[in-house]
Amino acid sequence: xxxxxxxxxxxxxxxxxxxxxxxxxxxxxxxxxxxxxxxxxxxxxxxxxxxxxxxxxxxxxxxxxxxxxxxxxxxxxxxxxxxxxxxxxxxxxxxxxxxxxxxxxxxxxxxxxxxxxxxxxxxxxxxxxxxxxxxxxxxxxxxxxxxxxxxxxxxxxxxxxxxxxxxxxxxxxxxxxxxxxxxxxxxxxxxxxxxxxxxxxxxxxxxxxxxxxxxxxxxxxxxxxxxxxxxxxxxxxxxxxxxxxxxxxxxxxxxxxxxxxxxxxxxxxxxxxxxxxxxxxxxxxxxxxxxxxxxxxxxxxxxxxxxxxxxxxxxxxxxxxxxxxxxxxxxxxxxxxxxxxxxxxxxxxxxxxxxxxxxxxxxxxxxxxxxxxxxxxxxxxxxxxxxxxxxxxxxxxxxxxxxxxxxxxxxxxxxxxxxxxxxxxxxxxxxxxxxxxxxxxxxxxxxxxxxxxxxxxxxx
Amino acid sequence: xxxxxxxxxxxxxxxxxxxxxxxxxxxxxxxxxxxxxxxxxxxxxxxxxxxxxxxxxxxxxxxxxxxxxxxxxxxxxxxxxxxxxxxxxxxxxxxxxxxxxxxxxxxxxxxxxxxxxxxxxxxxxxxxxxxxxxxxxxxxxxxxxxxxxxxxxxxxxxxxxxxxxxxxxxxxxxxxxxxxxxxxxxxxxxxxxxxxxxxxxxxxxxxxxxxxxxxxxxxxxxxxxxxxxxxxxxxxxxxxxxxxxxxxxxxxxxxxxxxxxxxxxxxxxxxxxxxxxxxxxxxxxxxxxxxxxxxxxxxxxxxxxxxxxxxxxxxxxxxxxxxxxxxxxxxxxxxxxxxxxxxxxxxxxxxxxxxxxxxxxxxxxxxxxxxxxxxxxxxxxxxxxxxxxxxxxxxxxxxxxxxxxxxxxxxxxxxxxxxxxxxxxxxxxxxxxxxxxxxxxxxxxxxxxxxxxxxxxxxx
Numbered sequence: 043x044x045x046x047x048x049x050x051x052x053x054x055x056x057x058x059x060x061x062x063x064x065x066x067x068x069x070x071x072x073x074x075x076x077x078x079x080x081x082x083x084x085x086x087x088x089x090x091x092x093x094x095x096x097x098x099x100x101x102x103x104x105x106x107x108x109x110x111x112x113x114x115x116x117x118x119x120x121x122x123x124x125x126x127x128x129x130x131x132x133x134x135x136x137x138x139x140x141x142x143x144x145x146x147x148x149x150x151x152x153x154x155x156x157x158x159x160x161x162x163x164x165x166x167x168x169x170x171x172x173x174x175x176x177x178x179x180x181x182x183x184x185x186x187x188x189x190x191x192x193x194x195x196x197x198x199x200x201x202x203x204x205x206x207x208x209x210x211x212x213x214x215x216x217x218x219x220x221x222x223x224x225x226x227x228x229x230x231x232x233x234x235x236x237x238x239x240x241x242x243x244x245x246x247x248x249x250x251x252x253x254x255x256x257x258x259x260x261x262x263x264x265x266x267x268x269x270x271x272x273x274x275x276x277x278x279x280x281x282x283x284x285x286x287x288x289x290x291x292x293x294x295x296x297x298x299x300x301x302x303x304x305x306x307x308x309x310x311x312x313x314x315x316x317x318x319x320x321x322x323x324x325x326x327x328x329x330x331x332x333x334x335x336x337x338x339x340x341x342x343x344x345x346x347x348x349x350x351x352x353x354x355x356x357x358x359x360x361x362x363x364x365x366x367x368x369x370x371x372x373x374x375x376x377x378x379x380x381x382x383x384x385x386x387x388x389x390x391x392x393x394x395x396x397x398x399x400x401x402x403x404x405x406x407x408x409x410x411x412x413x414x415x416x417x418x419x420x421x422x423x424x425x426x427x428x429x430x431x432x433x434x435x436x437x438x439x440x441x442x443x444x445x446x447x448x449x450x451x452x453x454x455x456x457x458x459x460x461x462x463x464x465x466x467x468x469x470x471x472x473x474x475x476x477x478x479x480x481x482x483x484x485x486x487x488x489x490x491x492x493x494x495x496x497x498x499x500x501x502x
Numbered sequence: 503x504x505x506x507x508x509x510x511x512x513x514x515x516x517x518x519x520x521x522x523x524x525x526x527x528x529x530x531x532x533x534x535x536x537x538x539x540x541x542x543x544x545x546x547x548x549x550x551x552x553x554x555x556x557x558x559x560x561x562x563x564x565x566x567x568x569x570x571x572x573x574x575x576x577x578x579x580x581x582x583x584x585x586x587x588x589x590x591x592x593x594x595x596x597x598x599x600x601x602x603x604x605x606x607x608x609x610x611x612x613x614x615x616x617x618x619x620x621x622x623x624x625x626x627x628x629x630x631x632x633x634x635x636x637x638x639x640x641x642x643x644x645x646x647x648x649x650x651x652x653x654x655x656x657x658x659x660x661x662x663x664x665x666x667x668x669x670x671x672x673x674x675x676x677x678x679x680x681x682x683x684x685x686x687x688x689x690x691x692x693x694x695x696x697x698x699x700x701x702x703x704x705x706x707x708x709x710x711x712x713x714x715x716x717x718x719x720x721x722x723x724x725x726x727x728x729x730x731x732x733x734x735x736x737x738x739x740x741x742x743x744x745x746x747x748x749x750x751x752x753x754x755x756x757x758x759x760x761x762x763x764x765x766x767x768x769x770x771x772x773x774x775x776x777x778x779x780x781x782x783x784x785x786x787x788x789x790x791x792x793x794x795x796x797x798x799x800x801x802x803x804x805x806x807x808x809x810x811x812x813x814x815x816x817x818x819x820x821x822x823x824x825x826x827x828x829x830x831x832x833x834x835x836x837x838x839x840x841x842x843x844x845x846x847x848x849x850x851x852x853x854x855x856x857x858x859x860x861x862x863x864x865x866x867x868x869x870x871x872x873x874x875x876x877x878x879x880x881x882x883x884x885x886x887x888x889x890x891x892x893x894x895x896x897x898x899x900x901x902x903x904x905x906x907x908x909x910x911x912x913x914x915x916x917x918x919x920x921x922x923x924x925x926x927x928x929x930x931x932x933x934x935x936x937x938x939x940x941x942x943x944x945x946x947x948x949x950x951x952x953x954x955x956x957x958x959x960x961x962x
Contacts, residue, residue, distance in 0.1 A: 052936065085872055085931050099872035201930075332926075343936050344929035351923070351945070362952055367924055374928035383928050412545055412559035443933040444904035450926055451908050455915015463811070464827055466792075466910055468834035468843050469804035470661075471545050473903040476512065476803050485811070492822060 053324025057354025091209035164258030191279030199226030323353035330368035383446035386434035406479035408440030410471035513784025517814030551669035624718030651739030659686030783813035790828035843906035846894035866939035868900030870931035
């Protein structure tokens with residue numbers, strides 16, 4: 043029995059480890075287009091600034107590590123096509139420049155996602171980059187070393203753009219963030235976007251919004267020197283495009299795998315695709331939003347890892363079939379001293395999904411007010427007005443990474459406001475005010491619900 | 503309609519605020535024996551070391567604040583007895599030394615808890631203290647100022663004892679912790695106790711265990727000079743007894759209120775006592791352990807606050823009746839650089855409650871390993887072998903305060919290992935490894951469960 047895995051970052055390498063664990067005799071080959079496997083792509087912004095010192099530090103495991111587990115890992119190998127009829131693959135060895143055929147009994151597609159490059163003139167100039175792979179980071183760092191750009195324009199104010207803003211500022215480059223979607227971090231509510239923009243400005247990062255980025259403008263040597271948007275030019279000696287990523291599904295699609303509404307590969311709850319004996323996991327695969335029940339595409343490293351565990355177990359022969367229940371879209375990022383986090387639906391997303399919502403916002407702190415240096419934190423909770431259940435939460439400031447995990451777990455457990463307000467969380471003065479900001483916000487939520495239902499509650 | 507509240511720390515003051523909110527016309531009087539109300543007792547160790555600078559910082563609200571809400575607060579007034587037949591009280595004004603009578607329509611007892619003093623000789627010597635009230639902290643600080651003790655013995659290695667160890671060491675006093683229950687932090691599993699003891703020793707705190715503390719030994723001036731245990735004397739120029747607290751239930755008990763098995767006042771799910779129109783909340787009241795369904799007494803500030811919210815709402819006239827569902831016993835404390843936290847049942851407690859358990863322990867870190875300075879963290883999960891549900895968790899190290907809240911919320915939501923392993927928590931390198939230590943531990947748990955059920959899982 044032979045398992046082939048296409049793509050070896052988070053989902054692929056986790057799947058391989060799991061498959062080996064549950065099926066010690068399985069023959070396993072992993073093909074990876076990039077020169078390395080098992081890369082922490084989320085660490086790349088911190089590598090560019092030198093906060094991560096060694097390139098190797100970002101590589102969790104090597105082909106040699108897998109060889110010890112009797113897993114064949116072939117890097118610089120791109121799978122060109124899949125024939126699901128006869129379970130054969132065409133593979134190109136990129137180093138040798140040669141194609142060959144291979145076959146599988148079970149196939150796992152974990153081809154990941156790639157950066158979207160906007161179709162504007164000048165996107166191919168020297169000094170214009172996207173950041174997705176370790177090789178992209180290498181190229182950015184080489185350009186910084188060779189040309190010492192004094193200014194950078196980051197096109198796109200999502201979390202990668204904002205992490206880059208911090209890390210490029212860190213190495214002394216003046217940073218402007220250009221956002222064409224009206225505001226930075228627009229997956230969040232307006233309150234959060236504004237707090238982030240304010241913090242960026244305090245840290246000396248310019249935040250610019252525009253209707254459309256029109257062109258990257260080059261100099262006579264073919265190097266970028268400006269970004270043009272809304273008819274104006276912003277000087278920039280380097281440009282990083284961080285407008286988003288898209289699932290890499292071409293090979294799967296050409297093989298006839300069903301592609302979902304999100305553009306990613308459709309899978310069932312066992313992460314099986316529409317093709318016989320073919321699974322998919324990670325950034326190339328679609329999953330389910332647990333709140334709306336709708337298809338969701340959430341390309342994040344932790345989710346990819348979790349999907350890899352499930353897909354790797356199921357693709358290996360054996361009695362164990364795991365389910366991957368879906369996602370909430372939980373995320374966190376750091377932009378300078380600000381922690382920003384979200385789980386579930388934003389108010390806008392909830393309304394778009396047809397929910398009537400009740401929302402609250404509170405300002406609290408991340409330790410008892412009488413201890414030195416409490417950081418402020420802003421928490422917004424979004425509840426389903428019909429059930430009182432929490433369906434979304436956003437937070438900015440001290441320990442936001444903690445509060446978001448509490449809320450994510452609460453949404454997962456389908457907790458409603460009467461539970462949230464009484465939730466037994468841990469308190470000691472160094473770790474928060476007497477009631478967690480989540481509970482303070484839940485109390486405000488309960489007050490709103492109780493007002494709404496006043497006089498109609500059951501009396502014992 | 504007149505509400506009288508006895509005791510004004512966490513539960514009492516919160517209850518009063520809520521009662522005022524839901525019943526604007528209610529007549530409210532709060533009696534408090536101590537000179538202040540609304541004190542953060544949990545902040546007292548940090549006040550002793552000067553980390554909390556101002557005494558007033560520990561007082562969240564004053565009688566004047568409540569007067570503005572038309573609530574009468576009388577401090578240095580002790581309620582001596584309750585007559586539930588005619589709804590009258592005998593109150594002693596401690597300043598004036600006079601008794602008077604008062605009456606109520608609704609009564610809320612939030613008399614809190616007091617420190618237990620062991621019945622050993624010398625417990626009344628100068629320099630022997632317990633720490634419960636702000637006035638206790640005042641006395642300790644006065645003794646430190648006047649006598650500059652070079653050594654202190656802290657009798658009791660629970661969280662108050664360990665917080666005091668840190669804060670007294672902080673002001674230059676040599677600290678020994680003497681624990682008669684075999685090990686420090688014995689509400690935790692052995693692994694955790696050992697990690698704490700090791701850290702204390704690293705920080706220069708002596709950790710001594712003994713069978714029994716026999717005597718506080720005084721000098722000719724009546725000042726403590728040593729603690730005697732197991733026949734040996736440990737020199738100590740100051741002693742702090744932190745062996746535990748007990749609920750202050752005398753007035754309630756004499757009035758005929760039912761006392762629960764835990765020794766605290768028995769209440770129903772609305773926090774009503776067995777007496778007509780009498781509620782109880784906070785450290786004097788019993789609640790339910792949500793995992794075992796058994797009576798529980800968990801005297802913690804956050805729980806008291808949450809109980810106060812429920813009791814204050816229910817004791818006020820109106821249509822709203824809230825339920826207090828119970829507790830998990832979630833707690834956290836800091837001992838020097840170590841964060842220690844727990845929710846639910848320890849392995850020993852779970853077995854004592856009749857559970858068959860499956861447990862795992864993992865060592866992880868609190869940020870991506872390639873970033874500077876990740877702190878190690880130890881996580882132990884305790885699951886019910888019959889259902890796979892999480893019933894307890896303990897953690898020591900970086901961000902333990904976060905992981906415990908995730909686990910507490912998961913237990914509240916009755917999540918089992920297949921949920922925990924797929925839980926959608928927030929990831930970014932500055933906030934953790936790609937999978938939260940909770941998920942890493944849950945994966946280990948899932949592996950144990952899957953091995954156990956191998957070959958018997960349903961196959962689709």
